[in-house]
Amino acid sequence: MAPGEPIECLAAIAWEAKKPLDVTKVIVAPPGPGEVRIKIIATALCHTDAYTLDGLDPEGLFPCILGHEAAGVVESVGEGVTSVKPGDHVIPCYQAYCGDCKFCKHPESNLCISVRAFTGKGVMKADGKPRFTTLDGKPIFHFMGTSTFSEYTVVHEQSVALVDKTAPLDKVCLLGCGVATGWGAVFNTAKVQPGTSVAVFGLGAVGLAVIEAAARAGASRIIAVDINADKFPAAKEWGATECINPKDHDKPIQAVINELTEWGCDYTFECIGNVAVMRAALECAHRGWGQSVVVGVAAAGQEISTRPFQLVTGRQWKGTAFGGYKSRVQVPQLVDEYLAGGTLLDKYITHRLPFTQINEAFDLLHSGKTLRTVLTFE
Numbered sequence: 001m002a003p004g005e006p007i008e009c010l011a012a013i014a015w016e017a018k019k020p021l022d023v024t025k026v027i028v029a030p031p032g033p034g035e036v037r038i039k040i041i042a043t044a045l046c047h048t049d050a051y052t053l054d055g056l057d058p059e060g061l062f063p064c065i066l067g068h069e070a071a072g073v074v075e076s077v078g079e080g081v082t083s084v085k086p087g088d089h090v091i092p093c094y095q096a097y098c099g100d101c102k103f104c105k106h107p108e109s110n111l112c113i114s115v116r117a118f119t120g121k122g123v124m125k126a127d128g129k130p131r132f133t134t135l136d137g138k139p140i141f142h143f144m145g146t147s148t149f150s151e152y153t154v155v156h157e158q159s160v161a162l163v164d165k166t167a168p169l170d171k172v173c174l175l176g177c178g179v180a181t182g183w184g185a186v187f188n189t190a191k192v193q194p195g196t197s198v199a200v201f202g203l204g205a206v207g208l209a210v211i212e213a214a215a216r217a218g219a220s221r222i223i224a225v226d227i228n229a230d231k232f233p234a235a236k237e238w239g240a241t242e243c244i245n246p247k248d249h250d251k252p253i254q255a256v257i258n259e260l261t262e263w264g265c266d267y268t269f270e271c272i273g274n275v276a277v278m279r280a281a282l283e284c285a286h287r288g289w290g291q292s293v294v295v296g297v298a299a300a301g302q303e304i305s306t307r308p309f310q311l312v313t314g315r316q317w318k319g320t321a322f323g324g325y326k327s328r329v330q331v332p333q334l335v336d337e338y339l340a341g342g343t344l345l346d347k348y349i350t351h352r353l354p355f356t357q358i359n360e361a362f363d364l365l366h367s368g369k370t371l372r373t374v375l376t377f378e
């Protein structure tokens with residue numbers, strides 16, 4: 001492909017909610033000013049892709065190209081791009097980082113606003129238009145500013161993390177979302193201290209990443225909670241000290257945990273997207289100082305509730321987006337940490353499929369039998 005020319009390539013189009021993806025050819029326009037066109041080498045599925053495909057995402061626009069957990073190689077860059085060049089190995093970051101906005105400058109936030117208004121509308125900042133069209137010219141919206149379910153995608157420069165060329169892209173692609181989020185929820189959002197107690201609700205890739213990180217942070221007690229007991233062997237392997245299935249108890253799970261721990265856990269994490277479990281997680285955070293972190297994504301209209309007394313008596317309710325990581329600065333560091341052998345990253349990949357079987361990958365995701373499925377192009 002000549003730089004500056006449109007590319008015809010394979011992609012998976014979500015035409016409407018709750019319908020299988022249409023694996024077909026699309027046209028990807030050259031990158032505009034401040035944009036980067038990336039050849040995707042590997043992309044994984046995250047539950048948030050399914051959340052939007054199910055029509056639950058108020059920012060979900062159709063038709064669109066989903067996907068936000070991937071890694072690839074820069075194919076070309078638009079006018080003014082200086083931080084990456086063709087041939088660089090990169091991870092697209094839905095949580096952008098510009099370094100200049102008040103959120104990037106704040107030590108405790110990663111919620112960059114440089115392009116968020118545009119990624120939430122499925123278009124590019126330069127001209128308010130998408131870079132994807134069908135072969136007959138119909139526009140296709142971007143998703144989360146990444147749209148990695150395509151052989152080529154175009155993202156804002158603020159959404160491109162440059163990573164070590166020696167890193168296996170079909171593994172570090174997971175650092176684009178779920179696993180990094182779980183780690184960051186522990187290290188950045190809660191700042192879990194050694195010798196403390198942790199409860200994790202939901203034992204998918206995100207919850208297991210919370211367990212892995214809590215163990216690395218030196219938590220002395222890690223309670224893993226899931227309604228599917230098949231998840232418990234992995235939770236134990238990742239570092240859980242005990243596993244609880246709410247279905248085995250006739251009282252609320254927060255009462256079970258409060259009795260087990262006397263006043264609750266120092267930190268609790270909801271990694272499901274269930275507002276009732278978010279309440280349970282808060283109410284078994286330790287009286288006086290417990291922190292409860294919402295990681296799960298729940299649809300518009302869903303609300304959390306608890307008695308104010310739970311907060312009056314010292315519990316803190318927090319949330320995390322991409323684990324609080326300042327993406328373009330810290331994702332490369334997570335890759336370096338993986339290369340140094342410091343993480344369990346490989347173990348989260350439970351399935352590998354060719355990109356053309358993306359609909360089967362969604363079936364696997366819904367089966368509860370996977371952590372992460374990585375798709376690669378032939």
Ligand SMILES: NC(=O)C1=CN([C@@H]2O[C@H](COP(=O)(O)OP(=O)(O)OC[C@H]3O[C@@H](n4cnc5c(N)ncnc54)[C@H](O)[C@@H]3O)[C@@H](O)[C@H]2O)C=CC1
Binds near residue numbers: 051204226271274321
């Ligand atoms: N805040 C952020 O930046 C991010 C949020 N997410 C969200 O995190 C959540 C978890 O993602 P994954 O680990 O991929 O999901 P997953 O679906 O693989 O795991 C969820 C787990 O929760 C369990 N579960 C379901 N209902 C339960 C209940 N009532 N009580 C206890 N366990 C229950 C399921 O059996 C499953 O093991 C999703 O909502 C996803 O959208 C994912 C990535 C980033």
Ligand SMILES: N[C@@H](CCC(=O)N[C@@H](CSC=O)C(=O)NCC(=O)O)C(=O)O
Binds near residue numbers: 058297321
């Ligand atoms: N558009 C969705 C947003 C849902 C959400 O909370 N997304 C997370 C990432 S989930 C990744 O798998 C997030 O980082 N949100 C911050 C943001 O700026 O979107 C909705 O409105 O429900």
Ligand SMILES: [Zn+2]
Binds near residue numbers: 047048049068069
């Ligand atoms: Zn995700």
Ligand SMILES: [Zn+2]
Binds near residue numbers: 096100
């Ligand atoms: Zn910013």
